[in-house]
Amino acid sequence: MFLPSLISAQETVNERKTPDILVVYQQGVDSLHLSEFxxxxxxxxxxxxxxxxxEVTSDHVQNVTHLIYWGSDQSTFxxxxxxxxxxxxxxxxxxxxxxxxxxKQEFPISISTTTQVNGISFNGKSQWQHLSEQIMIDKVIVPSNGATVLLEGWKGTSQSYPVLIQDDQLYYLGLQTFSNEVVQLYIIxxxxxFFQVPLSSDxxxxxxxxxxxxxxxxxxxxxxxxxxLNENIPFLIAVQPVYYHFERKKNYILSSSPSLIERLQYLQHQGAGILAKGQYKERDxxxxxxxxxxxxxxxxxxxxNEPTISIKDLSTISQLSSTIISNFHKSSLKGNARIASFERTEPFVLIPKSLYVTELDPLLFSNHFQKELVQIGTLQESVNGIIFPAYLEEELLTTLVKSIYSTFNDPFFDMLQLNHExxxxxxxxxxxxxEGYTVYEDIPLFQKMINRYSLSLIEFILWVVVIIVAxxxxxxxxxxxxxxxxxxxxxxEERKVNGK
Known part of the structure; x- marks a missing residue:
């Protein structure tokens, strides 16, 4: 799934302010729906x-930039x-x-009942998107001189109902289930x-x-x-310097391939960015x-290199790097580009996987990818991570590049236009x-051995003890x-002397 972006080529990560959000819910709100939201x-x-x-106090409300209140007919205010x-x-x-x-007095809308819809749109029927299954929404009535409708649900092709309504700083969302991926895209x-994120149209x-x-x-x-390089397309290279071969049950280290090191150094000199690849565990x-x-x-x-990850784990990882690109595809983290900060003083860029290229016939791949590009085109803007394994054939890569260029102008984003840490x-x-790279390195010998031979600290100490004993x-x-x-x-000598 492709979702709208929070970065563009015209702005750096550090220019983005992260909203502080408070979500207040009443007893009776479905916990699964709340989690999805x-x-x-x-x-x-x-x-x-x-x-x-x-649980809410005045301090909670005073210290946030955006407030979301989810009411329930099972509770009283x-x-x-x-x-x-x-x-x-x-x-x-x-x-x-x-x-x-x-x-009731400030918000000029009323709700009569609920209704089912099978379509959704941003700006009227021209951007109507069919849903694979019907969803239930509030049947909201907005006076002609009242609030602004930002999102609509459609019943067939003739009847529409407001889903997201704005009146100055007040917003109302007439939807309480968020499992449909198309609906997720349009809601975001x-x-x-509401979140005051500017549009770049890129x-x-x-x-x-x-x-x-x-x-x-x-x-x-x-x-x-x-x-x-010949096509002047910016790219990143995800490198796993210590590689474990499962069939051979053996570790291979980067120093065993001097030609690869030389090639990677050349590519970095030519403007490619290197990513350190590994599992989400800190040690790795x-x-x-x-x-x-x-x-x-x-x-x-x-x-x-992890398909599922929790927000807590991601928060920990964000302390290591300001830029994270991942294989998220079945996790709670929906989207294809985000900027967030957790507890960092500066925001960081996160690009979950949008498309992982697999080994397909180039023609089949072209047809499949073209459909994905059409979906991207329905959005006002997006940043899309494309993960291309290094073992796939060049023909697939050229097909991918040509498909993107045939649909979008100047589409490839150079991550080196951003600052990284x-x-x-x-x-x-x-x-x-x-200014380029500033690098600090003071890696002790014992740490290099731990890294290259996949030893834990205890294993390393035991090996040291074994070596000392030996x-x-x-x-x-x-x-x-x-x-x-x-x-x-x-x-x-004594026998020799005695023999004399």
Whole structure:
């Protein structure tokens, strides 16, 4: 699925402000629906506080930029909460008709009942999108001189109903289920106004050459990357410097392939960005980053080789790098480009996978990819990560590039137009788009051994103990042998003297 972007070629990550969001819900709100909605708005920010109505205080409301209130007909309003909400000065999104109770005079809409729709659109029928299954929405009535309709649901091709309505800083969302992926896409795009995210009208593609490791065919990698360089297409390379071959049950390290190191250094000199690839565990990412830095291949970010990951784990990883590109495809993290900050002082770029290229017949691939591009074109803007494994044929790559160029103007986004930062123990990389790389490395020998031979610290200590014991035994044996030789020599000399 492709979703609208939060970055463009005209702006840097550090210029983006991350919303601080408070979500308040009443007892009776479905927890699954609430979770689905939180996943959607995490597209715009991971600074999200979720509170049941009875937990909310004035401090919670005062310290946020955006407030979302989800009402339930199974609860009654608490006077204090009503006061907090009515006194909020920022953008306020209401969900569920019961949330409208405190705003009967301010919000010029009414809700009669619910209805099912099988289509959705941003700006009327011209952008109508059919849904594979019907969804239930509130049947909202908006006066002709009242609020602005941002999103509509369609019943057939003739009848539309407001789904997202705006009146100044007040918004109402007449939908409470968010499992449909097309609906997710349209909800996120339509909430751009609520979260005050400017529109760039660009469709950008970030191309990642993936699965580069010590066993990669360097000649084939050269063929792929020479094509991209000749076409002036910016790209990233995801490198796994310590590669475990499952069938052979053996680790291969980057230093075992000098030709690959040489090629990667050349590509980086030509303007390609290197990503440190690994599992989402900190130790694995530490190892990948440290190994690349030690081979003079400073990475600008991480390529997480993990299909599912929690927001908590992602928060931890974000402390290591300002740029993360991943294979997320079945997780709660929907989207194809986000900027968020967790607890970092600066935001970071996250591009979950939009399209993973598989080994298909070029014609079949072209037809499939063209359909994906049509879907992207329905959005107002997007940033799309394209992950192309290094073992696939050049013909697939050229087909992909030609398809994108035939649909969009100047589509490929150069990640080196942004600033990047990577920090792990013993190594750090800062990339400034005007000044280039600043690299720090002080990786001790024991850490390099741990990295290259996949040892844990305990295993390393045990190996050191074994080596010390072995050396001690060897020295003792040598010393004993020397004593015996001396003793024999002395006995021989004594016998020689006595024989005289």
């Amino acid at each position: 939180i996943n959607l708005i995490s597209y715009y920010s991971f600074h999200i506080t979720v509170k049941a109505e009875e 608490r006077d204090k909460v009503k006061e907090f909400i009515r006194g909020f000065e920022g953008n306020l999104l209401l969900i569920g008709k019961h949330s409208l109770v405190p705003f 795009e339509s909430l751009r106004t 469709h950008n593609f970030v191309l990642i050459i993936d699965d580069v490791h010590p066993l990669t065919n360097v000649d084939h990698l050269e063929t792929l990357t020479d094509y991209l 990412l530490y190892r990948s980053i440290q190994e690349l830095v030690s081979h003079h291949l400073p990475p600008i970010g991480l390529k997480i 990577v920090n792990v123990p013993y190594a750090s990389v800062q990339f400034n788009k005007t 050396l001690t035994i060897s020295l003792f044996a040598i010393h004993t042998l020397r004593l015996r030789i001396k003793k024999r020599k002395r006995l021989f």
